[in-house]
Amino acid sequence: MKIDAVDFFYVAMPEVTTDADGSQDALVVRVAAGGHIGWGECEASPLASIAAFVTPMSHGACRPVSASVLGARLDSAADIDAIAAKVAYDSMDLLQAPHTWSGIEMALWDILGKARGEPVWKLLGYQKAFPKTPYASRLFGNTPQETLEGGRSARAAGFKAVKFGWGPFGTGSVEDDVAHLDAAREGLGPDGILLVDAGQIFGGDVEAAAKRLPALERNRTTWFEEPFHAGALGAYAALGARTSSFRMAGGEAAHNSYMAEHLIDFGKVGFVQIDCGRIGGIGPAKAVADYAVAKGVTYVNHTFTSHLALSASLQPFAGLEAHRICEYPVAPRQLAVDLTSNHIVPNANGEIVIPDAPGLGIEISAAALERYRIDVRIEIDGKPIFVSPHA
Amino acid sequence: MKIDAVDFFYVAMPEVTTDADGSQDALVVRVAAGGHIGWGECEASPLASIAAFVTPMSHGACRPVSASVLGARLDSAADIDAIAAKVAYDSMDLLQAPHTWSGIEMALWDILGKARGEPVWKLLGYQKAFPKTPYASRLFGNTPQETLEGGRSARAAGFKAVKFGWGPFGTGSVEDDVAHLDAAREGLGPDGILLVDAGQIFGGDVEAAAKRLPALERNRTTWFEEPFHAGALGAYAALGARTSSFRMAGGEAAHNSYMAEHLIDFGKVGFVQIDCGRIGGIGPAKAVADYAVAKGVTYVNHTFTSHLALSASLQPFAGLEAHRICEYPVAPRQLAVDLTSNHIVPNANGEIVIPDAPGLGIEISAAALERYRIDVRIEIDGKPIFVSPHA
Known part of the structure; x- marks a missing residue:
């Protein structure tokens, strides 16, 4: 061709x-x-x-x-x-x-x-696509009460894991952020998986981010995502070294596989989050997944748009059974819903099954x-x- | 304002x-x-x-x-x-x-x-702008003879330092490259400063680049620039560790100061080359110059366009007396010449004096x-x- x-x-x-x-x-x-x-x-x-x-x-x-x-x-x-x-x-x-x-x-x-x-994940060399546990990706509420309700509604919708991010987090006082983190855990319930995304709000300021550590630890956060500018590798490593109860996450900004590898090697993240719409597509994302496996880091997709992008972003780690969690855009704008004729929906167990259809398996x-x-x-x-x- | x-x-x-x-x-x-x-x-x-x-x-x-x-x-x-x-x-x-x-x-x-x-370099905190030694930036010739003649004409034009880059280098056999490196040194004469720019031709292949090391050493190269993809930090460090007679150079692709710092810290370059038209302007370039000083690395401008860009690129290290060498576009297209009403020309000593005029000191x-x-x-x-x- x-x-x-x-x-x-x-x-x-x-x-x-x-x-x-x-x-x-x-x-x-x-x-x-x-x-x-x-x-x-x-x-x-x-x-x-x-x-x-x-x-x-x-x-x-x-x-x-x-x-x-x-x-x-x-x-x-x-x-x-x-x-x-x-x-x-x-x-x-x-x-x-x-x-x-x-x-x-x-x-x-x-x-x-x-x-x-054949599905793309087979072309990538995987024999089987393992189901993923989707996390609901949400913005922090404007008030702690809104954050709490957001957590509750995500659990009610069947999500075991919820990520809160952006919104007011890091823009006000430490106390404000603590209230949001406590609310997030309360809304989620004691057994929910809590993920927090700071949206680069602390720039390169490790001390400012570190003030949120006790509340992150107390609320049993699984990862703390992008507290810093995507390039501030030293800051990621420095903050990560200050806690043993959770790991740093990042990588969505990587526009080549080297950048993601550096975040693993020098930023010491525990979760590497790859956006196939930025890193150069599925090929370099698969290379990062291989690298993550070799380095004991968990690969996660970064996807906040349509189910076409979602399918593409799931292919690179489809066959990695232990890399279980996946980002799932839970409340996208109507455009992202309407853009595809078919959708990837959680099954009865609340899991995401990657399409077993030729190509990406999504119709536009x-x-x-x-x-x-x-x-x-x-x-x-x-x-x-x-x-x-x-x- | x-x-x-x-x-x-x-x-x-x-x-x-x-x-x-x-x-x-x-x-x-x-x-x-x-x-x-x-x-x-x-x-x-x-x-x-x-x-x-x-x-x-x-x-x-x-x-x-x-x-x-x-x-x-x-x-x-x-x-x-x-x-x-x-x-x-x-x-x-x-x-x-x-x-x-x-x-x-x-x-x-x-x-x-x-x-x-006031000139920009004063606003950046420098008391004095030291003259720079310009290197003539040239493409390798299509044949070793053309490369030799290029070196001769650059010396005849008064340049003590010449950089050869791109063209056929790395695209053919090792022997071809050796012939070009020998020709470059011959054209330059025994006392000229020889700089070599591989234009990322080796991707991430350290072994391929390493085959050129003996000829680079024998011809007393001062730096070997961008043998690899700008993000291949490990490859830069690995090749640099194989020689003690010259240093790696790179950095022109940096689009924020973190990237340049990583090239210093993890790529172990000895020369960091910053393009003010890419890194976010003069401010982050000055931050890299400060970082380079602290790390014992030499700062160099990357400039291949007009004298407006040249003036901007000289400001961040104007006051660094020991960081002496500067890129000087020696044979730009007529557009780049015509674009400015005044020009930065070598003085009687063949040195570049940074404008001591308000702002960047260049008229469009x-x-x-x-x-x-x-x-x-x-x-x-x-x-x-x-x-x-x-x-």
Whole structure:
């Protein structure tokens, strides 16, 4: 097969708010090769990722992503690796390129799986896909009472694990955060798995983050996610060394596998969270999963958008039975629900079963692509270089 | 002062080739604040960087760079730091944001310097700007003979140091590379400073790069730059440990100060090369210079474009007398020459003297902005969100 066409669909909710909710827009990628159609999704900032595909070349090490993709051969996983290497080299100086490439890469796996009649996790070398325990990902409430109720409703919906993040956490006093952490545990009940996501609020300030340690420990937190800037590896390691009751988590910002490996080796995280829509797709995510296994670190997906992105993000660790917990967007905006015709829903045990269908096993709704469509037109010297396609 | 306006000028040569020559296009940024005008330059892929400024918000942690910049207060270096922190946080998920912000940040320093009547290096806390020894940055020739002649002509032009990079290096046999390294030394003469830039050609393959070590040692190379992917910290450290006759160099890809610090701490480079047009501007570059001093590593600018970018890139280490060598684009495309009305030229000793003038001390040519202008128009749902301005 050859890659015949790559189309980008920018979709968004009618109103996009400043909530830290990544399901408010999406960049869906459709790839055509050898008569097959594959779908992928780039994480965040659709316009910038479209620009990285169509931009004029700046020089030999700053070519548009399109130059490495269109017309390339696609018959094997090795072909995907080869295109990935070409993007990394020829778009070296184009910072946005890994995000653009991520969505395309997912679609290439989807095509390869469809062509072979096999789920992507089999193409990755796994014999079996083990069910995952989903955690409900929620924002902290505006008040501790709201946080408590959020925990209760997540448990009532059948989730054993709940992650609270962002919102007011870290923006006010230590006492405020303690009240939220106590409320989270109370709402969750004594046997729930409590995960906390600080959303980088402490920058690089280890002492500020450390003031929350006693309440995190007392409430039996399983992980403390992204207290710091994604690059502040020393701060992650320093804070992690101050507690033995839980582990640091991070990695969603990694835009290549090296960054995730450094977070493991130098940031000493216990959980590495990979967003397939940013790291360059499923291939580098699988490499990180292998690395995590070797280093005794738990691999977790990072997914806050559609079930297309969710399926893609589950493939890299589908066969790792001991890496059990998975992020599951529990209350996404309607766009993310409508975007796919089928969904990955918890089974009777409250577990997530990864699709056992060709490719990623998710159908995109053409109607949703039209309904939420954002029409983009980019012209260079009066000539259009990108015009939003219709589904 | 308040930041009143930010304008982007995308300029390019009539023909852009696949040469690894970053002077073929440019994204020049003009900022207006308090009646002053400042200028900056973003490194690489103008369209993607424009998109990161104007893109609609995806969510609270993925806002356009414009949201943090327009209307912000600008009265001190601390104000620039505050805007930088806001960009890092509010555009956390917008990968291209640091490149866009870099050019704006330079312009803010330019304005602050003009408002105070002081060069930027004084605002950074330096009492004196020491002259630098420029190295001529060249591509390897297509043949060893061309490489030899390149070395000779650089010496004839008065350069004591010459860097050869990219071109055929690493793409053919070990013998080919040995011939080029021998030719480079011969052309340079026995007393010239030889620098070699492999342009990431070895990916993460330490053994392949190591085969070039004997010829690099024999030809008394001062640094071996970017043999590997910018993130392959372990490979840099492993290769560096195999020789004591020269040091590894890298850092141009760093898009925040953490990345440069990790290259020092974990990649064990001896030279850290910072591009102010990528790392987030002059402020984080100065932080890396301070870090390099503390760690016994030599700071070097990375600059392959106009003399506006050159001036910006010299400010962060202007006052470091012992960090003497500087990159000087010796044969840029005509665009990069024409872009500024004044230039930084070697003095009678062949040294580079950093401008002692308010701000960055470089005037932009409005005529060149028009002559090389690339006209960009971006529409969302039929409404223009960016239209190239006229100078």
